[in-house]
Amino acid sequence: MKNLYLATGLAMALVQPASAEVRINGFANLVGGITSSDDSLYGFSDEIDFSEQSLFALQVSSNVSDKLTATAQLLARGNEDFDVEFEWAYLSYQVNDKVAITAGRVRTPLFRYSASLDVGYSQHWISAPNGMYNVPANNLDGIRIDYSTFQGDWEIYLQGAYGTFSNPVFGGDFEGKNTFVLTAEATYDWFKVRGVYGVAKSTLSGIAEAEAALQAISTASQPLAEYLRLDDDTSTFSGVGIDIDHFTWFIGSEYTLIDIEDSFFSEQTAFYVTAGIRRGKWTPAVTYETFDSNNDIKGLSFLTPFPAPVQQALLPAVAGVQVVNMSEYDILSASVRYDLEANIALKAELTKRNDDLDSQGDATLLRFAVNYVF
């Protein structure tokens, strides 16, 4: 419903006198992939698939006035049957050369490539490191303030965002209220450093198995069930990134950490380093990423007052709700990009996932992509 209001508001803002300039841009990623036999990765299997990571987007923006711009981005994802959705819809007010205020549905500025995450053409790989970038807080309904300035040869860029997010996860709903994200970026010619910190009050609901386990735990210890339940709990996001880009070669790295202390959620750390060279139309690159949410079971101190048999009885449920979201793996990718035209790129990427907890999670994936922008 909220989307409808937003859409209507934007549609109205976009209906302009004939004199106003309406810009229409778009991008498309057509991605085909196949894994080695019996493997599965990012939704791909050992039968070739062209829809899982393919998407088509159309963006319409119009200057409402000198300083006010209305933008709507419609996006159809292959893994959602190409149903068209308003990915973003916002009004942007350029206060002056340095400050812009954007309100509506915007991308949460969590990662280095967050803003252009879906625009495959703007990147050297087929998709950004999945373990790090695939978080349910990527889109934010709220307000964002961007500030950019120069300090000598340095470009300084600050972003502050506030709002709410809501996304389906594991068949349930993950929701964040009072979300604050602060981002600072400094660029000197070939060098860029970035830091981000965010907090949200988050709630996970609608997962029957988790509810059942928490219900069972609460009959023995209400405080333990409350501790484990992800209900209006403070979650934190922090990250750092560095990029060195000498044009003929580049290297970039990011490290992020997500924690929701008072909950069954197991702390997640994600890291990647990517490096490549640009030779004419070719950009070969390698990327190595790690993901780790394999931590000690939390909340055991709540069990100590209980006699041993009760502890024994509760432990499977307490550990169970936590272990399901623990994983530890690393992924090595080799990719190549070829600039076919000034707005079309072809890519191929070979990805090898090595799971440290479950060898069933090992996989090899080969993908091809066509990226287009206009």
Place this chain on the structure above:
Amino acid sequence: MKKFCSFCFIFITAVASADVAVIVNPSNASALTDKDIQRIFLGKAKSFPDGGNAAPVNIVTADPLREEFDDKVLGRSSSQVTAYWSKLVFTGKGVPPSEVNDASAVIAEVTSKPNAIGYVDVAAVTDAVKVVATF
């Protein structure tokens, strides 16, 4: 031998490639450094150093001068510049410079708009515009 000659040919073409002249309206008194020009064409600066709003004008990618400008002034290939702009366009952070078809259209734009900045082959420069830098 044939291979060697084609190599010579490529080399000669590279040497003979056009010099790019960055031009503004004669009424524009701004002194521009290479970095200022780069920032204006990458949308990082929206105004001239003296404070006036800047309206950069690009030549379409079909014209070889565009690749020349992107390479010499912005230090990237045209594909990389397109990739750079696609990041800004699809995040509402910027609108790329307007594009015109050829040098005469750039000169017409710069002549008629006091805040325009464009580039042409040095050989195409006329009295109606002011050259602020050559690359």
